[in-house]
Amino acid sequence: MALRNIVAAATLLALGIAYGYLATQLPERSQSNLPGPAFFPYLIAVLLLALSLGLLVQGVRGYRRLPLDLGLPERASAILALLLFAAYLVALPRLGFLIASIPFAGGMMWLYGGRNPLFLVAGAAGLPLFLLLLFREVFGILLPHGSWSVLGG
Amino acid sequence: MNPDILHGLAQASLPTSLLSTAIGALLGLIVGMIPGMTISSGIIIVLPLTFVLDPSISIALLLGLYVGGMMGGSFSAILLNIPGTPSASATLVDGHPMALRGEAGKALGVSITAGFAGGMFSFLCLYLIAPSLADIALRFRAPDLFSLVFFGLTVICGFAARSLVKGLLSAAIGLLIVTVGQDPMMGTARFTFGNADMLGGIHFLTAMIGLFAVPQLVDNLRPALGNRGPAQKQARFGSLLPRPAELKRMLRPVSIGSLTGAFLGILPGVGGPIAAFIAYDYTRRTSNNPDDYGKGVLEGVAAPESANNAVTGGALIPMMTLGIPGDPVTAILIGALLVHGLAPGPLLFMERADFAYTVIFSFFWANIFNLIIALAGLRLLVKLLALPKAALMPAIAIFCVIGSYALRNSFFDVQVMFAFGLLGLAMRWVGMPVVPLLLALVLGAQLEEHLRVALTASQGDISVFFTSPFSLLFLCLSAVSIIWPFVSARRRRLAQSGQP
Numbered sequence: 001m002a003l004r005n006i007v008a009a010a011t012l013l014a015l016g017i018a019y020g021y022l023a024t025q026l027p028e029r030s031q032s033n034l035p036g037p038a039f040f041p042y043l044i045a046v047l048l049l050a051l052s053l054g055l056l057v058q059g060v061r062g063y064r065r066l067p068l069d070l071g072l073p074e075r076a077s078a079i080l081a082l083l084l085f086a087a088y089l090v091a092l093p094r095l096g097f098l099i100a101s102i103p104f105a106g107g108m109m110w111l112y113g114g115r116n117p118l119f120l121v122a123g124a125a126g127l128p129l130f131l132l133l134l135f136r137e138v139f140g141i142l143l144p145h146g147s148w149s150v151l152g153g
Numbered sequence: 154m155n156p157d158i159l160h161g162l163a164q165a166s167l168p169t170s171l172l173s174t175a176i177g178a179l180l181g182l183i184v185g186m187i188p189g190m191t192i193s194s195g196i197i198i199v200l201p202l203t204f205v206l207d208p209s210i211s212i213a214l215l216l217g218l219y220v221g222g223m224m225g226g227s228f229s230a231i232l233l234n235i236p237g238t239p240s241a242s243a244t245l246v247d248g249h250p251m252a253l254r255g256e257a258g259k260a261l262g263v264s265i266t267a268g269f270a271g272g273m274f275s276f277l278c279l280y281l282i283a284p285s286l287a288d289i290a291l292r293f294r295a296p297d298l299f300s301l302v303f304f305g306l307t308v309i310c311g312f313a314a315r316s317l318v319k320g321l322l323s324a325a326i327g328l329l330i331v332t333v334g335q336d337p338m339m340g341t342a343r344f345t346f347g348n349a350d351m352l353g354g355i356h357f358l359t360a361m362i363g364l365f366a367v368p369q370l371v372d373n374l375r376p377a378l379g380n381r382g383p384a385q386k387q388a389r390f391g392s393l394l395p396r397p398a399e400l401k402r403m404l405r406p407v408s409i410g411s412l413t414g415a416f417l418g419i420l421p422g423v424g425g426p427i428a429a430f431i432a433y434d435y436t437r438r439t440s441n442n443p444d445d446y447g448k449g450v451l452e453g454v455a456a457p458e459s460a461n462n463a464v465t466g467g468a469l470i471p472m473m474t475l476g477i478p479g480d481p482v483t484a485i486l487i488g489a490l491l492v493h494g495l496a497p498g499p500l501l502f503m504e505r506a507d508f509a510y511t512v513i514f515s516f517f518w519a520n521i522f523n524l525i526i527a528l529a530g531l532r533l534l535v536k537l538l539a540l541p542k543a544a545l546m547p548a549i550a551i552f553c554v555i556g557s558y559a560l561r562n563s564f565f566d567v568q569v570m571f572a573f574g575l576l577g578l579a580m581r582w583v584g585m586p587v588v589p590l591l592l593a594l595v596l597g598a599q600l601e602e603h604l605r606v607a608l609t610a611s612q613g614d615i616s617v618f619f620t621s622p623f624s625l626l627f628l629c630l631s632a633v634s635i636i637w638p639f640v641s642a643r644r645r646r647l648a649q650s651g652q653p
Contacts, residue, residue, distance in 0.1 A: 008583040012322060019329060019344075026343060035608050037336035037343055040601040044328045051322045058318065077374045082575070085367075085550065089571055092554070093564050105547045111374065114543030127548055131555065141201050141559050 005059030020045035096146025101128035161510020181221020192222030240425025247453025271459030275466020327593025367574020410459030418467020432460035
C-alpha cells in the first residue's frame with residue numbers, strides 16, 4: 001500500500017499544481033478583497049497539495065522494497081470487460097442502442113460465465129430489445145439513436 | 154391538523170404512489186439480498202424512471218428501494234453467511250448459526266420484524282424531529298450554512314476512511330470536480346477547456362453511477378464470487394412470525410438497535426454498518442448471557458437489524474432539513490429531487506411542506522410494504538439468490554448507460570460515467586474511499602456558495618465564521634471530527650502496546 005500511496009500522492013500533487021495554475025488564469029473580481037471565481041479553486045488547490053504531501057510522507061515512511069503489485073489488472077477478464085465497455089460507448093452513438101447493445105450484452109454474458117449458446121443468443125438479443133421496448137414504449141424515455149443505424153435506438 | 158400533513162398523507166397514499174412504493178420495496182429486497190448487488194445497483198436500475206415520473210411517485214419508488222434494500226441484505230447473511238449489503242454484516246454473526254441449526258425461518262422472521270420495528274421507530278423520529286429541525290435551520294445564515302456543510306464533509310471523511318488523509322483527499326477531488334463548469338455566482342466558465350458539454354458541469358448522478366457500478370461489475374468477475382449467484386440453501390423455514398415469548402426477548406435488543414440506528418443515522422457518514430455493530434455490541438455487553446452471542450441467539454439478529462433499518466429514517470432527517478446527505482443513497486435521493494426542481498433543505502418545509510410530508514409518509518408506507526412483501530414473498534424471493542450473474546451483470550451495465558444518457562440525453566454524460574468508473578477503480582487501488590468524493594460532489598456547490606456569500610457580505614472578514622454561535626459550534630464539531638480519528642488511533646496503539 002505504501003508504494004500505491006506514493007504513486008497516488010505524486011499523481012495528485014501533479015493534479016494540484018496543474019489545477020492551481022489553471023485557477024490563476026481565471027478572472028478576478030474588481031474588488032480584490034471579495035471572493036471571485038478563482039477563490040474556491042485556490043482553496044481546493046492548497047488543500048489538495050497539502051493532503052497529497054501528507055500522503056506522500058505517509059507513503060515514504062511506510063515504504064518497503066516490495067514487488068510492484070498492480071492489484072487491479074490481476075485478471076484479464078476485468079480488463080476485457082472494461083475494454084468491451086469502452087468499445088460499447090464508442091459504438092453507441094454510431095450504431096444506436098439496439099445494435100450496439102446486442103454484441104455488448106453477449107460479450108458481457110460470456111465474461112460472466114455464460115457458456116450455453118442458446119442462453120447467450122437469447123440473452124444478448126432479448127435483453128436490449130426488452131429494455132428498448134420498456135424504456136421507449138412504456139416509459140417514453142429516449143434511448144441513443146445511432147447515426148449509422150437504420151433501426152435506431 | 155396541519156393541512157400540509159394531511160395533503161402529504163393523501164399524496165403518499167394515492168394508488169400510484171403506493172404501487173410505486175411496493176415495487177421499490179420488492180426491488181430493494183431483491184437487490185439487497187443478492188450478494189454483489191447493492192442498494193445503489195437498484196437505484197441505478199430505477200434512476201431513468203425517476204426522470205419521467207412525478208416527483209412524489211419517484212421518491213416513493215426510491216424510498217421503497219432504500220428500505221427494502223436494508224432488509225434484503227439480512228436474508229443472504231442468514232441463509233448463505235454472505236451479507237447482501239454491508240449493513241447486514243453484523244446480522245450474520247448470529248443469524249447464520251441459527252440457520253445452520255435449522256432455525257432459518259425463525260432468524261429471518263426476527264430479522265424482518267426487528268427491521269420493521271426499527272424502520273417504524275425512525276419514521277416517528279423523522280415525523281417528529283424533521284419539522285422542528287427545519288425551523289431551527291431556517292435561522293441559519295450563510296456563515297452557519299458554510300460551517301454546517303463543512304462539518305458534514307469532515308464527519309463523512311472521518312467515518313468513511315481508515316486514513317483521514319485519504320478521506321479528505323477523496324473529498325478534495327470531489328470539490329475540484331464541482332468547480333468544473335459555470336461559476337455559481339458570476340457564471341464564469343471554469344476548467345471547461347472550451348468544451349460546451351462541460352459548461353453544465355459534472356452531474357453527480359452520472360458520477361455516482363460510474364463510481365459504484367463499474368467497480369461492482371469488475372468485482373463480480375472475480376472467480377471467488379462464482380459465475381452463478383450463490384446457490385440457495387433449501388432451508389425449511391417453518392413459521393416466520395416470532396412467537397410471543399420470542400417477541401418479548403426481542404424487546405430490549407430492538408429498543409437498543411432502534412435508538413442507536415436512528416441517532417447514528419442522523420450523523421452524516423455513519424451509516425448502517427457502524428450502527429448495526431454498535432447496537433450488536435451494546436446488546437451483547439448488557440446481556441445476562443453475553444457468551445451465547447455468536448452461537449445463534451435471536452437477540453443477536455434483532456439488535457443489528459433494527460439498527461440498520463432505523464438508520465434509514467435517521468439519515469432522511471439531515472437530508473430533508475439541512476440538505477446534507479448521510480450516505481450515498483440519500484445523496485441520490487437529493488439528486489432525484491433536484492432533477493424535479495425540488496431542493497431538500499429547510500426551505501422545503503417552508504415552501505413545499507406538503508411535499509416534505511409526502512416524503513415522510515412515503516417512508517412510512519415503504520416500511521409497511523417492506524414487511525408485507527418480506528413476510529408473504531420470502532420463500533419465493535430467496536429463489537432469486539440462484540440467479541446467474543451472466544444475466545444480471547450485463548443488465549446492470551446497460552442500465553448504467555441508460556441512466557446516465559437519459560439524465561440529459563447526452564453521450565457526454567455516458568462518457569463521464571465511464572470515466573468515473575475508472576476513477577472509482579483507481580481510488581480503490583490506493584485504498585481511498587469514494588463516499589467522501591460523492592458527497593463532496595453533492596455538497597461542494599453549496600459549500601462554495603455559502604462561503605462566498607458570507608465573505609462578500611462581511612467584506613472579506615473571516616471573523617464572521619467565529620462570531621455566529623451556530624457557525625462556531627459547527628466549526629468546533631468539525632475540529633473534533635478531524636482530530637478524533639488521530640486520538641482514537643493513538644489510544645488503540647497505546648492499548649495494544651500495553652497488552653502483553
